[in-house]
Amino acid sequence: xxxxxxxxxxxxxxxxxxxxxxxxxxxxxxxxxxxxxxxxxxxxxxxxxxxxxxxxxxxxxxxxxxxxxxxxxxxxxxxxxxxxxxxxxxxxxxxxxxxxxxxxxxxxxxxxxxxxxxxxxxxxxxxxxxxxxxxxxxxxxxxxxxxxxxxxxxxxxxxxxxxxxxxxxxxxxxxxxxxxxxxxxxxxxxxxxxxxxxxxxxxxxxxxxxxxxxxxxxxxxxxxxxxxxxxxxxxxxxxxxxxxxxxxxxxxxxxxxxxxxxxxxxxxxxxxxxxxxxxxxxxxxxxxxxxxxxxxxxxxxxxxxxxxxxxxxxxxxxxxxxxxxxxxxxxxxxxxxxxxxxxxxxxxxxxxxxxxxxxxxxxxxxxxxxxxxxxxxxxxxxxxxxxxxx
Amino acid sequence: xxxxxxxxxxxxxxxxxxxxxxxxxxxxxxxxxxxxxxxxxxxxxxxxxxxxxxxxxxxxxxxxxxxxxxxxxxxxxxxxxxxxxxxxxxxxxxxxxxxxxxxxxxxxxxxxxxxxxxxxxxxx
Numbered sequence: 001x002x003x004x005x006x007x008x009x010x011x012x013x014x015x016x017x018x019x020x021x022x023x024x025x026x027x028x029x030x031x032x033x034x035x036x037x038x039x040x041x042x043x044x045x046x047x048x049x050x051x052x053x054x055x056x057x058x059x060x061x062x063x064x065x066x067x068x069x070x071x072x073x074x075x076x077x078x079x080x081x082x083x084x085x086x087x088x089x090x091x092x093x094x095x096x097x098x099x100x101x102x103x104x105x106x107x108x109x110x111x112x113x114x115x116x117x118x119x120x121x122x123x124x125x126x127x128x129x130x131x132x133x134x135x136x137x138x139x140x141x142x143x144x145x146x147x148x149x150x151x152x153x154x155x156x157x158x159x160x161x162x163x164x165x166x167x168x169x170x171x172x173x174x175x176x177x178x179x180x181x182x183x184x185x186x187x188x189x190x191x192x193x194x195x196x197x198x199x200x201x202x203x204x205x206x207x208x209x210x211x212x213x214x215x216x217x218x219x220x221x222x223x224x225x226x227x228x229x230x231x232x233x234x235x236x237x238x239x240x241x242x243x244x245x246x247x248x249x250x251x252x253x254x255x256x257x258x259x260x261x262x263x264x265x266x267x268x269x270x271x272x273x274x275x276x277x278x279x280x281x282x283x284x285x286x287x288x289x290x291x292x293x294x295x296x297x298x299x300x301x302x303x304x305x306x307x308x309x310x311x312x313x314x315x316x317x318x319x320x321x322x323x324x325x326x327x328x329x330x331x332x333x334x335x336x337x338x339x340x341x342x343x344x345x346x347x348x349x350x351x352x353x354x355x356x357x358x359x360x361x362x363x364x365x366x367x368x369x370x371x372x373x374x375x376x377x378x379x380x381x382x383x384x385x386x387x388x389x390x
Numbered sequence: 391x392x393x394x395x396x397x398x399x400x401x402x403x404x405x406x407x408x409x410x411x412x413x414x415x416x417x418x419x420x421x422x423x424x425x426x427x428x429x430x431x432x433x434x435x436x437x438x439x440x441x442x443x444x445x446x447x448x449x450x451x452x453x454x455x456x457x458x459x460x461x462x463x464x465x466x467x468x469x470x471x472x473x474x475x476x477x478x479x480x481x482x483x484x485x486x487x488x489x490x491x492x493x494x495x496x497x498x499x500x501x502x503x504x505x506x507x508x509x510x511x512x513x514x
Contacts, residue, residue, distance in 0.1 A: 058404070065408055069416050072423030074432030081436070086474040093478045103481045106470055131436040132426045156393060159400035166407035171415040 007056075008209050010048045011148035015216035017041040018141060022117045022223060022265075025091055031124055038121045045140070048147060056150050058159055063143070070136045070174035080135065080176030083108050088116035088134055092123040098276050110273045110280055112266060114223035115141060115178050135176035141220075142173060142181065145188040148213065153383070160383055168313055168376040172369075178225045179369040183376040185221040186231045190340060190377055191384070192217060196259075197239045197252055198336050211255065218262035226280070229266050231373060234343045236260065238336060291354035300359065304352050307367035308345070314371050317379040324382035337381045341374055440508040441471045444489060447504050447511050448479050455482035456511075459490040488514050 021037050049060055075081050086107050090097050097109050119137035123129045146165070153161050165173075165184070172180025192214040195204040204210050218235075221228040239256065243249040273279075294300045308314070325334050348370060355362040412418055422432045433442055448456060456479060463469050472489070473481050490496050490510050500514040 058401070062404060062408060065412070068423070069412050069418055071426040072418040072420070073416050074419070074422060074435035076417060076436045082470055082474055086477070089474070089477055095478070103483070104473060107474065126427070128429055130427070130429050131432040132422055133431075156397045156400060159397060159404060163400055163404050163407060166404060166411065171411055173411070174416065 006051065007048075007147050007150045008213065010044060011144045012209060012213050012216065013044050014041060014147070015144040015213070015220060017044070018114065018118055018144070019216055019219055019223075019265075021121050022114050025117045025120065028094075031094075034121050035125050038125045041140070045143060048143075056158070058162060059146055059150065062162060063139075063146070066139050066142075066173050067136055070139050070176075071132060073135075073174065074131050075135055075176050077175060077177065079178075082106065083111060084116050084138070084178055085119060085134055085176055087111070087113050088119035088123065088137075089129055091117055091120035092129050092134075098272060098278065110270075110278045111226060112223045112228070112269055114220060115181060119176075135174070138176050138178070138181065139174050142184060145184045145217070148188060152387075157383065157387070161380070164317075164376065164379040164383060168317065168372055168379060172372070177369075179372060181224045182221070182228050182231070183373040185217055185224060185228070186373045187376045187380045189214070189217045189221050189232065190235055190337075191380065193235050193239055194333065194336055196255070198242060198332055211258065214259055215262050218259060219265050222263060222266035223269070227370065227373070229263075230347050231344065232263070234340055234347065238339045238343065241339065242336060286356060287354045290356055291350070294353045294359070300353060301349070303360070303363060304349055304367075307363040308348060308371050311368055311371055311375075313368075313375045317375040317382070321378040321382040324385045328385060330385055333381065333385055337377065340377065344374060437471050437475050438468075440468060440491075441475050443506045443508050444472055445476050445479075447489075447506060447509065448476055450504070451487070451511070453479060453487055455480050455485040455487070457482060457485040457488045457514075459488060459494055459496075461491060461494055462489055486514050488512050 017037055017040060021034065021041075024034050024037060053060065075085050087097050090100065091113070097107075097113065100107070100109055115138050118141060119134040122137045123134050126133070146162075149161055150158060169180035169183055172183075192210065195201070196210055196214060218232055221232050236256070236259075240249070243252055243256075321337070352359070352363060352367075417435070419432070419435055422435065425431055444456075456476070458469065458472065458481065462472070488500060488511070490500075490512060492506070492508055492510060494510075496502065496510070496512055497514070500512040502510050502512050504511040
């Protein structure tokens with residue numbers, strides 16, 4: 001087994017175990033199974049660390065620093081406490097978030113729970129709960145995509161990749177929020193989609209492990225946060241359009257169909273929420289009532305643009321992306337990323353224009369976080385585009 | 391040689407980024423890292439003293455439910471933190487154990503059973 005192969009396998013095992021943990025908790029399997037699943041995860045991480053410690057030392061050392069910071073920080077920010085780690089705590093006590101009454105509505109009961117389920121498994125393994133350690137499970141969830149990328153970027157390139165992760169994801173690596181996970185899983189899902197369907201390279205298309213990785217990453221993306229669903233949909237629509245344009249849709253339709261099954265877990269979750277009468281704050285019958293009056297006012301578009309685009313991380317990564325493609329123009333890759341970016345920005349405009357909350361407050365509290373997914377995407381593909389430049 | 395220099399440069403950049411996150415963006419506390427797996431680790435940094443006091447009182451009376459006065463329900467911070475911090479002890483609108491803030495007047499139907507520094511627990 002080559003080392004490249006080793007990292008792909010480790011990434012697949014870890015991402016599968018994260019999804020498996022969600023399944024075990026959702027279907028009320030015994031605590032022993034949940035503990036075993038988490039122990040296997042930890043042993044796999046140890047195998048990654050000690051198989052050849054000197055290979056990829058940067059990720060190993062920097063990741064330990066992330067865990068150290070996380071263990072020295074209390075969970076004090078609102079989203080982390082009142083949404084993600086509260087859901088995790090409910091699952092730790094073997095309750096269902098769907099059974100919480102209206103008093104707990106502020107915790108966004110309908111949000112998907114992949115990361116909270118993993119944090120609750122850590123609590124179950126240790127046998128108690130506190131305000132500090134459960135959130136390291138969120139940090140551990142960054143490992144599968146970060147390990148997978150080592151198959152593609154080595155040495156200095158991997159260091160630049162880590163620098164991009166620190167810059168775009170920042171404190172979301174350790175503070176118990178889910179936004180950083182969405183950004184990384186989205187970027188790597190886009191990358192897998194590119195390798196499997198856009199680029200003309202049979203090396204990836206003929207390897208089952210990449211389809212399995214894509215399936216696990218896609219399903220994880222949708223189960224981390226609601227926008228993960230929108231982001232994956234954007235990836236599928238973009239791929240579909242490009243394939244249609246290149247008249248290659250027939251060739252790949254079955255593979256795309258197989259990967260579209262990754263939507264099933266989130267569809268089931270939304271169905272359960274709907275069956276319990278738990279709705280979504282954004283997508284509901286009031287969407288047009290909020291959207292239509294705001295559509296005609298140009299100032300609304302200006303305000304959204306101000307919050308989304310006049311952001312130092314977005315401007316920096318966008319510049320890096322354009323410089324990279326100015327140095328070496330890969331039309332196929334550029335079109336793929338450009339369409340994804342435009343479609344997601346369009347979705348963000350619709351979402352913000354239809355918010356049921358105060359328009360300014362909503363933008364002020366979330367735009368800088370939401371745009372990180374695009375920041376990581378642009379920077380990652382800007383770096384990938386330069387892979388052959390010596 | 392150039393590759394080696396680039397590597398050192400990005401190693402320094404990554405280290406500086408991590409130091410920036412640690413020092414300016416994390417809320418890291420040495421007191422927490424000394425014992426992060428303790429059951430009460432970090433609580434004073436996570437929630438306000440009123441919320442911690444509510445849990446101590448509820449644990450003392452070994453109850454599984456509680457309710458809040460109208461004033462506490464209208465305070466978004468306290469309402470949300472009291473609910474999520476005290477879980478699995480749940481809020482129940484029909485519970486007779488009702489928390490009031492220390493300066494609040496309680497109704498005649500309620501009897502104070504515990505007075506803390508910030509809150510009082512009543513039986514209504």
